[in-house]
Amino acid sequence: MYKIAVIPGDGTGPEVVNEGLKVLAAAGEKFGFKYETKTFDFSGQRYLKTGKLVEESDIAELKEYNAIYLGAVGNPDVKPGILETGVLLKLRFALDQYINLRPVKLYDERFTPIKDKKPRDIDFVVVRENSEGLYKGMGEFQNKGTKDEVAIQISYNTRKGVERCLRYAFEYCRARNRRKKLTLCGKTNVLTYAWDLWERTFNEVAKEYPDITTDYAHVDATTMWFVKNPEWFDVIVTDNMFGDIITDLGAMIQGGMGIAAGGNINPQGVSMFEPIGGSAPKYTGKNVINPLAAICAVGMLLENLGEREAGKCVENAVIEIVSTKMKSLAAGKMGYSTSEVGDLVIENLK
Numbered sequence: 001m002y003k004i005a006v007i008p009g010d011g012t013g014p015e016v017v018n019e020g021l022k023v024l025a026a027a028g029e030k031f032g033f034k035y036e037t038k039t040f041d042f043s044g045q046r047y048l049k050t051g052k053l054v055e056e057s058d059i060a061e062l063k064e065y066n067a068i069y070l071g072a073v074g075n076p077d078v079k080p081g082i083l084e085t086g087v088l089l090k091l092r093f094a095l096d097q098y099i100n101l102r103p104v105k106l107y108d109e110r111f112t113p114i115k116d117k118k119p120r121d122i123d124f125v126v127v128r129e130n131s132e133g134l135y136k137g138m139g140e141f142q143n144k145g146t147k148d149e150v151a152i153q154i155s156y157n158t159r160k161g162v163e164r165c166l167r168y169a170f171e172y173c174r175a176r177n178r179r180k181k182l183t184l185c186g187k188t189n190v191l192t193y194a195w196d197l198w199e200r201t202f203n204e205v206a207k208e209y210p211d212i213t214t215d216y217a218h219v220d221a222t223t224m225w226f227v228k229n230p231e232w233f234d235v236i237v238t239d240n241m242f243g244d245i246i247t248d249l250g251a252m253i254q255g256g257m258g259i260a261a262g263g264n265i266n267p268q269g270v271s272m273f274e275p276i277g278g279s280a281p282k283y284t285g286k287n288v289i290n291p292l293a294a295i296c297a298v299g300m301l302l303e304n305l306g307e308r309e310a311g312k313c314v315e316n317a318v319i320e321i322v323s324t325k326m327k328s329l330a331a332g333k334m335g336y337s338t339s340e341v342g343d344l345v346i347e348n349l350k
């Protein structure tokens with residue numbers, strides 16, 4: 001019996017989570033696994049009402065779960081930064097979900113904006129470090145509010161933090177067993193402390209993986225290759241900030257935010273799966289948002305629980321729908337409502 005914590009969150013989060021849970025139930029029936037869910041109401045709405053974010057007692061409770069399923073957190077009425085730090089980053093950090101795994105996979109060539117690229121050309125995974133770097137929140141103001149103000153924002157990289165991320169990426173690349181190529185995406189030519197550590201550690205760990213071909217690309221060049229030659233990539237490993245940026249571009253070349261899912265992974269603890277697109281407030285309650293990213297997140301969650309066959313089956317059902325039914329992957333243009341898309345996936349799953 002799996003225990004799954006569900007955080008529907010804000011905006012369209014609850015709508016897409018609802019479809020994801022329908023698919024989870026169908027997969028449970030088909031593959032014979034049992035689970036129970038509990039809903040946690042962390043959200044901008046709750047914050048506005050009660051001032052509450054994620055607390056230590058919440059973290060302690062969540063540690064008892066096998067996985068967390070998150071819709072989206074974000075509310076235009078809350079000042080930027082509060083929910084991000086108080087909910088999403090709080091969960092990632094407190095649960096030490098040190099990997100952010102973001103597959104970039106094109107399911108149907110109609111949906112990439114890149115001319116002449118086929119599904120076989122856009123199929124890679126970004127392993128984003130998820131616990132350090134610029135996200136650590138270290139820094140200070142000096143002479144705040146004066147003409148001589150200085151704002152310092154530190155990128156914090158520990159050998160242990162970098163190494164565990166790199167090891168995960170090498171292992172993931174080996175297990176994925178596609179092209180067995182791991183690209184380090186950094187900025188060794190300018191950020192000479194952080195990327196020196198990353199590069200040295202990468203080269204050292206690489207010695208233990210003679211079966212993996214290694215490569216390096218600067219982050220600016222990486223964005224160029226995503227558009228020009230995405231087929232060069234298999235697995236990419238990078239830091240928190242660069243990973244954040246390149247995976248939005250990754251989402252666009254795979255068909256947009258409607259299809260992009262990710263996992264915040266603690267390989268020894270509780271992991272959290274989410275569509276990466278945000279709360280899309282303007283589409284809230286209209287039954288027009290694309291739930292496929294949230295459904296793909298369910299697929300990743302199942303794989304992470306060890307229900308590999310079920311996870312694969314969810315992904316295959318999504319691929320089928322995307323290539324045979326969907327007119328577009330964008331909200332309001334799919335040719336179906338949010339709940340109809342969920343139903344189509346379930347039909348296909350059966």
Ligand code: IPM
Nearest residue numbers: 084085088089243244247276
């Ligand atoms: C993401 C988001 C978050 C991030 C924000 C909402 C804090 O953009 O998951 O990529 O920067 O990591």
Ligand code: MN
Nearest residue numbers: 244245248276
């Ligand atoms: Mn982001």
